[in-house]
Amino acid sequence: MKSNHQYNNPVKATLKGIRDLFKKRGRIGALHPDEHLKGKTVMITGASSGLGLATAKQVARLGARVVMVVRSGIPEKGNEVRRASGSEDIIMLPVDLSDFNSIDTLVSRIKEEIGTVDIVISNAAVVAAKARMTKAGLEEMFMVNYFSAYYLIRSLLRQNLIATDPDQPARIIIVGSESHRDPAEFDWDAFGQFQAHAVGKTVALYGYYKLLLVTFAFELSRRLNQKQITHSVFALCPGPVNSNIAREAPAFFQPILKLVFRLFFRSPEQACEPVVYLATSRSxxxxxxxxxFLMEEKSIDEKALDTANGSKLWTLSKQLAEKLGYPLL
Ligand SMILES: NC(=O)c1ccc[n+]([C@@H]2O[C@H](COP(=O)([O-])OP(=O)(O)OC[C@H]3O[C@@H](n4cnc5c(N)ncnc54)[C@H](OP(=O)(O)O)[C@@H]3O)[C@@H](O)[C@H]2O)c1
Structure with a gap:
């Protein structure tokens, strides 16, 4: 895969993240003290750890009913959010985002137990030490970091489970990464194909799947909002976060990574500010x-803005879901 060589290995990606943190940046604004999420249902994937867990606490403090969509941490992470926020309005639903059947079950449970969701935060991701194959034959990082977001969000929309109020459009928030700028081009021929890889290629693939995700976000917004704005689609990069994201890094690298993360990266509580702002701000x-990117508004990479790429990704994603036996009903 051709790369712009800024995020294509773990050392470069970490150093670039730290440099970015210390650069002077603009700020879009801040939440007004009277802004809240009372009456809103906020669903967050990957809410058991790091950024997702911190976001769950913050949106619960702001009065939202929180649906924590998690692979692990039931019930203890929900109890942690209840304690931290003082809110009891916390629901936990299990999902394995590497498994289509599990996502289908999640969507059914949302329909039966939750009703419509006002704000969807697609946050879960994995940085895998090597390629692992999902039950459907996809590469796990491709599935969890891109395709599950496509499949889950489109399933929720198809089943009218995301609120539609033209006066207050629903919000779909996608946690991306600045590393989406790193791939030099799309590799459409390899779309959805399992590619064996070792840890050396993980960071480059992570950036590539973030490029797919951000391209999807822009295309989704374009398709949903043709006549009037019914859904705000927002994407963001939280900057470097002291989370569990590097849990699969080689053992010899762990102590140094943990130190660098602790010294230089932002805590999940600080890093979730743009997520909470995008979920809440009236403006x-x-x-x-x-x-x-952090709290600065930026343009996404021009490859992701190119509607020919967005359309191509949309078509390939739809075809892949159909081919695997999971058409969007
Ligand atoms: N950390 C950074 O420096 C950084 C920088 C830029 C962007 N981001 C983005 O921020 C988001 C949150 O990451 P984080 O840093 O908070 O990492 P994290 O602490 O590792 O959290 C990742 C979350 O994703 C969940 N997840 C992974 N695989 C899953 C699966 N198959 N099914 C369901 N859930 C799954 C994890 O669940 P378990 O707890 O069960 O494993 C966990 O809740 C990601 O989109 C990441 O790409 C992070």
């Missing part, structure tokens, strides 16, 4: 698309 009502 963003009726915006169709926005991307934040």
């Amino acid at each position: 963003l009502n009726k915006k169709s698309f926005m991307y934040l």
Whole structure:
């Protein structure tokens, strides 16, 4: 895969993240003290750890009903959010985002137990030490980091499980990464194909799947909002976060990574500010698309803005789901 060589190995990616943190940046704004999420249902994937867990606590403090969609941590992470926020309105639903059947079960449970969701935060991701094959034959990082977001969000939309109120459009928030700028091009021929890889290629693939994710976010906004704005689709990069994201890094690298993360990276509580802002801010009502890097509004990479790429990704994703026996009903 051709790369722009900024995020294509763990050392470069970490150093670039630290440099970015110390650069002077603009700020889009801050939440007004009277802004809240009372009456809103917020669903967060990957809410058991790091950024997702910190976001769950913050949106619960702001009064939201929180649906924590998790692979692990039931019930203890929900109890942690209840204690931290003082809210009892916390629901936990299990999912394995590497498994289509598990996502289908999640969507059924949302329909039966939750009803419509006002704000969807697609946050879960994995940085895998090597390629692992899912039950459907996909590469796990491709499935969890891109395709599950496509499949889950489109399933929720198809089943009218995301609220539609033209006065207060629903928000779909996608946690991306600045590393989406690193791949030099799309590799459409290899789309969805299992590619064996070792840890050396993981960081480059992570950036590539974030490129797919951000391209999907822009295309989704374009398709949903053709006549009027019904859904705000927002994407962001939280900057470097002291989370569990590097849990699969080689053992010899772990102590140094943990030290660097602790010394230089932001805590999940600090890093979730753009996620919470995008979920809550009144000033963003009726915006169709926005991307934040930390708290600065930025344009996404031009490859992701190119509607020919967005259409191609949309078509290939739909075809892949059909081919694997999971058409969007
Ligand atoms: N950390 C950074 O420096 C950084 C920088 C830029 C962007 N981001 C993005 O921020 C988001 C959150 O990451 P994080 O840093 O908070 O990492 P994290 O602490 O590792 O959290 C990742 C979350 O994803 C969940 N997850 C992974 N595989 C899953 C699966 N198959 N099914 C369901 N859930 C699954 C994990 O669940 P378990 O707890 O069960 O494993 C966990 O809750 C990701 O999208 C990441 O790409 C992070």
